[in-house]
Amino acid sequence: MLGYFIRRLLAAIPVMLVLALSVFLLLRLSPGDPAVIIAGDMASPEQVASIRTALGLDQPIYTQFFIWMGNMLQGDFGTSLISQTSVMTMIxxxxxxxxxxxxxxxxxTVLISVPLGVIAAWRQGSWVDNLVMSVSVVGFSVPVFVIGYIVIQVFAIKLGWLPVQGYRSLDNGFGEFASRLVLPALTLSSVYIALIARMTRASMLEVLKEDYIRTARAKGLGERLVLFRHALRNAGVPILTVIGTGFALMVSGVVVTESVFNIPGLGRLIIDAVLARDYPVIQAIILLTAGLYVFINLLIDLSYAITDPRIRY
Known part of the structure; x- marks a missing residue:
């Protein structure tokens, strides 16, 4: 296990280097000049040239890349071109x-989708199975922002149970914190509930046909014990993969949800940075997201051996 962990960490290094180079070149070679944006439309060529020199944009691209990589390895992602604030502080x-x-x-997602998938597989072909699959199709088909506006209209405006928009940190109390997360969390999880429920159902259907499931039932074990201890654990590898990937996608794909519910997170920050061509902020967020993907994939691979004892690295 330790050797596998070390090999995966070493394999992640070239992946991150190639990604960093790709992000750097993609942003630098795209049309537009951040110095012109900062200086404004009425700035003289001399003022634009002065800003380019101050930002190091007048140097060759490879020089800019090595300087940026050296600073990044020291934990310095630079300063925002627009707000003149440390990028790490903004993030x-x-x-x-x-x-x-x-x-x-x-x-x-996990609390709703996994039990739904297990029940759908257990009652294959029944009305419960058809209902779960129908809900999954709706979850896949309806855009996230539409679901967001629907839950706002129903639970916030009509029923008045929860706040409409905004965010409160834990410093303001758990009640304020949790009440403002329920609606956006349900909205964001809608697609993943549909995906993981279908994946759980498919995996469970394969496992429920195995001989050891029939043996467990023949021993007189309760159906709940058979489903959740024997079947679900052996069907957990693909389910864990989807859950882990889904969490990484949630962190990096919250742009629409944060916009609908007016949450000041990374999604809003990346939108502002792209519109302003704020290179340091864009690069830092993309690399942070990529690092999160690598880390979560590593945790998923390590969890396989825990979930399924037949797997050993």
Whole structure:
């Protein structure tokens, strides 16, 4: 296990280097000049040239890349071209809402989708199975922003149970924190509930046909014990893969949800940075997201041996 863990860590290094180079070149070679954006339309060529020199944009691209990589390895992602604030400071300020939303969404997803998938597989062909599959199709088909506006209209405006928009940190109390996360978390999790429920159902259907499931039932074990201890554990590898990937997608794909519910997270930050061509902020967020993908994939691979004892690295 330790050797596998080390090999995966070493394999992630060239992946991150290639990604960093791709992101750097993609942004630098795209049309537009950040110096012109910062200086404004009325700036003289001399003022634009002065800003380019101050930002190091007048140097060759490879020189800019090596300087940027050296600073990044020291934990310095640079300064925002627009706000003149440290990029790490900006990300740290916006990280809590996004991570909180993603964690709440993945909790809702697992608690709802896995039992639904297990029940659908257990009652294959019944009305319960058809209902779960129909709900899954709706979850896949309806855009996230539409679901967001529907839950706002029903639970916030009509019923008045929850706040409409905004975010409150844990410092304001758990009640304020949780009440403002319920609707956006349910909205964000809608697609993943449909995906994981279908994946759970498909995996369970394969496992329920195995001989050891019939043996467990023949021994007189309760149906709940057979389903959740024997069948679900052996069907857990593909389910864990989808759950882990879904969490990474939630962190990086909360742009629409944060916009609908007015949450000041990384999604709003990346939109503002792209519109302003704020290179350091865009690069830092993309690399942070890529690092999260690598880390979660590593955790998923390591969890296989825990979930399924037949797997050993």
């Amino acid at each position: 740290t300020q916006r990280l809590e809402p996004t991570v909180s939303l993603a964690l709440a969404a993945i909790v809702f």
